[in-house]
Amino acid sequence: MRDINRQTNSLFAHPGADSVRGLNYRSLFEAVPVPLLVVSPPHWTVVAANDARLRATGTTRSEQVGRRLFDLFPDDPDDPAADGVQNLTASFRRVLNTKSPDTMAVQRYAMRDAEGRFEERWWSPVNVPVLGADGEVAFILHLVEEVTETVRLRGKAEAMDRLAHDQQRVINRLIAAEAELRRSEEFSSRVLASSIDCIKVLDLDARIEFMTEQGMCVMEVDDFEAIRGTLWPDLWTDDGREKALAAVASVNAGDVARFQGFARTMKAAPRWWDVVVTPINGPDGRPEKILVVSRDLTAAKRAEDALRISEERLRDLNTTLEGRVSARTVELEQAQDALRQSQKLEAVGQLTGGVAHDFNNLLTVIKSSTDLLKRPNLPEERRARYVGAISDTVDRAARLTAQLLAFARRQSLKPEVFDAGASVRAISGMMSTLAGSHIEVDIRLPDAPLFLNVDPSQFDTALVNIALNARDAMDGEGRIDIVVTAVETMPAVRSHDAVNGDFVAVSITDTGTGIPSDRLDRIFEPFFTTKGVGHGTGLGLSQVFGFAKQSGGEITVESKVGEGSTLTLFLPRADDVGRTVGEVEPEGHQDGQGICVLVVEDNAEIGSFATQSLAELGFVPVLASDAAAALAELAKDASRFDVVFTDVMMPGMDGIDLAHCIRRDHFGLPVLLTSGYSNVLAKNGTYGFELLRKPYSVGELSRLLCKTVDLRRRQTVRDGSTS
Structure with a gap:
């Protein structure tokens, strides 16, 4: 020890x-x-x-x-x-x-x-x-x-x-x-001099008795005698003096104190300090002196304040930038809207010009023919020729309108379930004839049927339009390959994502001149054509595009200049629920045989012409100017009518709603719709009603009216025998 x-x-x-x-x-x-x-x-x-x-x-x-x-x-x-x-x-x-x-x-x-x-x-x-x-x-x-x-x-x-x-x-x-x-x-x-802290010793009254050299430097003291005996709490500013007095009181009670605050140096420069105050005990264990260790955190405090100010400025800057970005975004959207509107106007101008050009040509033929028909003593042969020209021109105008509606996806489709391969086989002979003797047409079909549920006539028209474009691209000599296959994906095209499912793909490949890359995006535009004047309207592929889109499908094109092109039509595959093989639709009659027809037409001229034509063909027509008038006629005596022939586009209740009312209140009375264009029909179909597209001939009207009546009568007979 x-x-x-x-x-x-x-x-x-x-x-x-x-x-x-x-x-x-x-x-x-x-x-x-x-x-x-x-x-x-x-x-x-x-x-x-x-x-x-x-x-x-x-x-x-x-x-x-x-x-x-x-x-x-x-x-x-x-x-x-x-x-x-x-x-x-x-x-x-x-x-x-x-x-x-x-x-x-x-x-x-x-x-x-x-x-x-x-x-x-x-x-x-x-x-x-x-x-x-x-x-x-x-x-x-x-x-x-x-x-x-x-x-x-x-x-x-x-x-x-x-x-x-x-x-x-x-x-x-x-x-x-x-x-x-x-x-x-x-x-x-x-x-002690090596310490970065300011170390002081105070008496119990908090008067400075000792300070390290580093402390004197930090406190900016040139002569220690100038600060000896100074009350330490008096050096503090703001609430620092109260904190210092409280710390001295705690140390005198035997505790340790710590605080932060501003204190001035001997040259009056305020600095931020972190202070630890502890008692120095004597031999009896009671506080004898006070030890103060202070660390200068001024730089850190300033950096913290600068960081806070920078963060505030950054937030303000972000807010300003967000506002500017938002404003620029609005300006960009407005510019994009203006560009899209300009593009739409350009497209409308091109479409309007093409329609005006073609219809003016057709109207010229009709106008010239009617003027010639008015000449006296016109030989019957010429009269028949001019009437035929008018009829042919009207048919061409109807086809032109149908192609425009097909591109706009506003045509009234009549979907049916049929085998795509069988349909292609049926029109292959016509395609070979259209292609010419120096163009080989090769068709490859699947072994099993591939069924579609689309408008069969529009399907055939689409394939013929593609084949005609392929023929014209080969300058009279080459090869056309038509392939029908089942696929499980409809590829991504024109900013649309790929779609998985069951589809039928019909590809038509030619060995023609190909399509330049700068024209690939325009070939489906109406009236766009690379052919010479008088060699096409530029509406064939637009019909294909509209038919594919309206049928839930897509059309793609692949081409290399000098090697040829491949156009592929994708359509959704359907189940085999079509008409039974061998089933034959009834043929319509050529005359009315006294069939009573309720004609509903808001256009007075068309209504008058339709009733006069039907009367000449042996029908008994009754004209109603709108749906309300038609319902009033049916309320008088619905049994006198064999069929209702109504326009779709009418003010008030349209023809679709009228047909539904008749189906509900007068079950068994058939309805035949007619329309040149209907957005409802384009979106939803005919709801099971027969449809006659405008413009129509009197013969077509007569045959379809008789067909509609015969189908209803046969259905009534079948229902009666079943019951």
Whole structure:
């Protein structure tokens, strides 16, 4: 024990021990607020322990001093603290070898309480060498901070982050503590001078008694005598003075205080400080002096304020940019709308010009023929020729209108289920004739039927239009291949995604001149043609495009200049629920045979012409100017009518709604619809009603009226025999 006392006395005794007005290094050692042990190698005996260590461990000085450091922890290899002892041994060896401080990782120890039970504690240890006169390690300063509550409350990961910062602060304090334990005041002065903190010693009245050189530099003090005796709280501004007074009061009560605030330097420059205030206890354990450690955080504070201002400016800038982007987006959308409108107007202009050109040609023929028919004494042969010209021209005008409606997907389709291969086989002869003798037409069909549910006449027309374009691309000689196959995907084309499903693909390939890439996107436009004047209207492929789209399909084109082109028509595949093979539709009669027809037509001229024509053909027509008038006629006596012939487009109730009313209230009375164009029919079909497209001939009207009546009569007979 005498040896321990001798080592302790030699540790704290040195010539300059009373240099701070009676303050000795033992007092400073006891005043350090961090638990501190001084260990003597090679037996690692504890030669000194400060009050903070005794308070932290709940032990007396006799229970700490004179014992081996490792005896203060359990030495049972199965104990949870065994790894901590091993880590401590390894750290001491590193200190001896390097003569440098060693910071250990956060350690978990199981300390025994008063009743001998283990209690789990967490510590952050640092081991610092104290060199003797010979330059060798005379003592090791073992400093720890207990972080048990931090680890428990915040979890291990968060505690590690905080401890990294705390350990740095501990090292800074440890440098000052090491200087206080050194035998040389000169050495302690150098250590204190190396601290980046402003370290001051106050009396219990908070008057400045001592300040390190670094502190004087930071506080901009040229002569310490100018600040000696100054009341430390008076240096603070704003609420900092109240915080400083409160800290002094806490230290006088034996506690440790910490706060942040603004304090002026001796040259009146305000700076932001982080301050730790601790008591320096005397031999009786009561506060004797006050230790103040201040760190200048002005730069960090300014950086924080600058960052905050930058963030605010960035938010304002983002808000401004968002507003500008929004405005530019609106401008861009308006420009795009204007461009689309311009493109639409251009397309409408092109379409209008094409329609006007072709219809003016047709009207010229009709007008000229009617003028010639008005001439007196016109021979019958010429009269018949002019009447035929008018009839043929009307048919051409009807086809032109149908092609335009097909492109616009506004035609009234009459879908039926049929075998695509059989339909292609049926028109193959006509295709060969149209192609000419020097063009070979090869057709490859699947072994099994592939059924479609589309308008069969429009399907045939589409294939013929594609074949005609293929023929014209080969200059009278070449080859056309037509292939019908089943596919499971309709490819992506014209900004539309690919569609998976069951489809029938009909490909027509020619060996013609091909289509330049800059024209591929225009070949389906109405009236666009590369043929010479008088060699096509430019409506053939537009009909194919409209028919495919309206039927739920697609048309694609692949072409290489000089090698030919392939156009593929994709249509949805259907189940085999079509008409029974061998079933024959009844033929219509040529005359009315007294059939009573309710004619519903809002156009007076067409209504008058239709009733007069029907009367001449042997029908008994009754004219109603609209749907309301027709319902009134039916309300009088519906049994007198054999069929209702109604226009679709009418003001008020249209022909579709009228037909539904008749089907509901007068079941068994057939309805024949007629229309030149109807958006409802284009979207939804005919709802099961027969349809006669305008313009129609009197013969077509007569045949379809008789057919409609015959079908209803046959259905009535079948229903009667079944019942």
